Amino acid sequence: MKIVVLDGYAANPGDLSWDELKSLGECTVYDRTAPAEVLERAAGADILLTNKVVLDATTIAALPQLKYIGVLATGYNIIDTAAAKERGITVTNIPAYSTPSVAQMVFAHILNITQRVQHYTDEIHKGRWTNSPDFCFWDTPLIELSGKKIGIIGLGQTGYNTARIAIGFGMEVHAYTSKSPFQLPPEIKKTELDELFANCDIISLHCPLTDSTRELVNAARLKQMKPNAILINTGRGPLVNEQDLADALNNGTIFAAGLDVLSQEPPRADNPLLTARNCYITPHIAWASAAARERLMQIMLDNIKAFLDGKPINSVIK
Ligand SMILES: NC(=O)c1ccc[n+]([C@@H]2O[C@H](COP(=O)([O-])OP(=O)(O)OC[C@H]3O[C@@H](n4cnc5c(N)ncnc54)[C@H](O)[C@@H]3O)[C@@H](O)[C@H]2O)c1
Ligand SMILES: O=C(O)[C@H](O)CO
Helix, strand or coil, rough: CCEEECCCCCCCCCCCHHHHHHHEEEEEEEECCCCHHHHHHHHHCCEEECCCCEECCHHHHHCCCCEEEEECCCCCCCCCCHHHHHHHHEEEECCCCCHHHHHHHHHHHHHHHHHCHHHHHHHCCCCCCCCCCCCCCCCCCCCCCCCCEEEECCCCCCHHHHHHHHCCCCCEEEECCCCCCCCCCHHHHHHCCCHHHHCEEEEEEEECCCCCCCCECHHHHHHHHCCCCEEEECCHHEEHHHHHHHHHCCCCCCCCEEECCCCCCCCCCCCCCCCCCCCCCCCCCCCCCCCHHHHHHHHHHHHHHHHHHCCCCCCCCC
């Protein structure tokens, strides 16, 4: 059984172990694989593991030995699942391993925008409090979350857990979702997209990237939003038209954005969001806590063992 990990470094930069995976077959772990290197490295593999290396229809067609693709992530938009299905290749993802970490990051972005802790720390270090005529000073809007409306798009693992934290903050929770695995409490009100964009103070994206969700947030949707609204995206970068969002931030159509994901990662230096007003960005790390990566590695092993036993779990091909 030949196993190849194409880009193992992000999940395991050295603090976790590949040993159990290596015991399952002849296994090679690459830290990173450039697009031009994929075919040579994946040739002859029965099992291919990828986090962000794209496996499109052409690549899959060129790997006749391939039987299993394990995505080392929840989002599996990098795989042409139709091509894999046609070939009878099992494709699995890692659901729910990072849910608490992602929901925590959503609120890290929200609280960063409402409280600006780093900004005030920087200003104080510059001497601004020492020289202040008053016992306090502020120069950014200080926004209380209690009573504000949060709109959640996609009420699966990360969306639902974000909703629960929002309820704890006393927020009104509105949600648009195709379906939800959860029994929704009465505090979560289901709504349509038009109402959600028009009425919510904060909108947080939690749906997968698919043909129907690509650029879900675009100029038309941004125009529907309140001028004091905040957009949070921990889902996938292409859920948002980035030039439209940069324009909306720069011209005050909406107030601020907190983003963990961009359409190209790492981003090009000329990505308009890197210089947009009130745009706060983290480098796709919502998932990457040590606790979440430990769970990821365990579920990766469980997935492969179940596949080898002939009873695949976490298959994304319906
Ligand atoms: N930034 C990170 O580190 C990070 C970590 C985990 C997941 N993610 C991304 O977040 C996404 C969501 O993760 P999750 O664990 O909540 O996944 P999930 O599968 O549990 O939930 C996704 C939800 O979106 C809903 N949905 C699907 N299509 C929709 C549509 N067109 N409109 C509205 N809702 C729709 C689904 O019904 C489901 O309830 C993943 O697909 C992944 O791309 C990012
Ligand atoms: O989808 C996920 O699990 C995260 O984005 C990390 O890849």
